Amino acid sequence: KAGVTQTPRYLIKTRGQQVTLSCSPISGHRSVSWYQQTPGQGLQFLFEYFSETQRNKGNFPGRFSGRQFSNSRSEMNVSTLELGDSALYLCASSRGGEAFFGQGTRLTVV
Amino acid sequence: AQSVTQLDSHVSVSEGTPVLLRCNYSSSYSPSLFWYVQHPNKGLQLLLKYTSAATLVKGINGFEAEFKKSETSFHLTKPSAHMSDAAEYFCVVSEGWKTSYDKVIFGPGTSLSVIP
Numbered sequence: 001k002a003g004v005t006q007t008p009r010y011l012i013k014t015r016g017q018q019v020t021l022s023c024s025p026i027s028g029h030r031s032v033s034w035y036q037q038t039p040g041q042g043l044q045f046l047f048e049y050f051s052e053t054q055r056n057k058g059n060f061p062g063r064f065s066g067r068q069f070s071n072s073r074s075e076m077n078v079s080t081l082e083l084g085d086s087a088l089y090l091c092a093s094s095r096g097g098e099a100f101f102g103q104g105t106r107l108t109v110v
Numbered sequence: 111a112q113s114v115t116q117l118d119s120h121v122s123v124s125e126g127t128p129v130l131l132r133c134n135y136s137s138s139y140s141p142s143l144f145w146y147v148q149h150p151n152k153g154l155q156l157l158l159k160y161t162s163a164a165t166l167v168k169g170i171n172g173f174e175a176e177f178k179k180s181e182t183s184f185h186l187t188k189p190s191a192h193m194s195d196a197a198e199y200f201c202v203v204s205e206g207w208k209t210s211y212d213k214v215i216f217g218p219g220t221s222l223s224v225i226p
Contacts, residue, residue, distance in 0.1 A: 004153070006153075018113060025131060035216075041215040041217050042217075042219060043219075045214065090153060090154065092154075098156060098159065099156070100156070101153035101154040101155070102153050102226065103145075103151075103153045104152075104153050
């Protein structure tokens with residue numbers, strides 16, 4: 001079966017712009033989580049969605065937001081981009097206690 | 111409170127020699143423990159998991175880990191390193207894995223290099 005799909009794979013944006021990243025979970029998985037990975041901070045939890053509801057949120061500013069649709073696909077949005085938002089954004093879908101990660105979206109803010 | 115310590119930020123081994131990646135954790139409850147591997151420009155792949163069953167856990171690609179409660183450790187081992195094992199490895203602890211992701215903590219990662 002298909003894995004977790006994240007689009008786009010690479011993105012270059014300018015400071016002050018906004019960006020939307022997409023994550024399609026494995027079929028049948030209703031839980032989707034987002035992580036930010038940077039060389040300095042490692043992997044940091046952003047938020048988790050289950051059945052269209054945000055269940056948990058990490059310690060990130062309000063510029064970071066997300067949502068989940070009825071088909072379990074999820075999007076995350078970052079507004080007013082800053083240079084420090086440059087990172088690999090990973091999405092994971094889970095079921096039965098095991099998480100499967102996508103390849104990530106590499107965001108570069110210039 | 112949960113925390114995860116990966117004692118080595120970088121490990122270098124020769125091909126064919128054993129691999130040991132160390133992980134220590136702290137948890138208020140009986141945790142679930144995981145090892146994930148990330149190859150360059152790839153997502154994370156689950157290597158193995160411990161969820162209060164057998165303390166010696168076997169994973170993919172010949173890796174295994176032993177849960178030692180008395181030492182609060184969950185070290186990852188492999189008898190013989192292969193060039194394809196070169197990657198970043200993350201130890202993960204969770205106290206609510208099956209219901210919530212707000213208590214999942216990733217370790218800082220250990221970069222494994224394999225020398226031909």
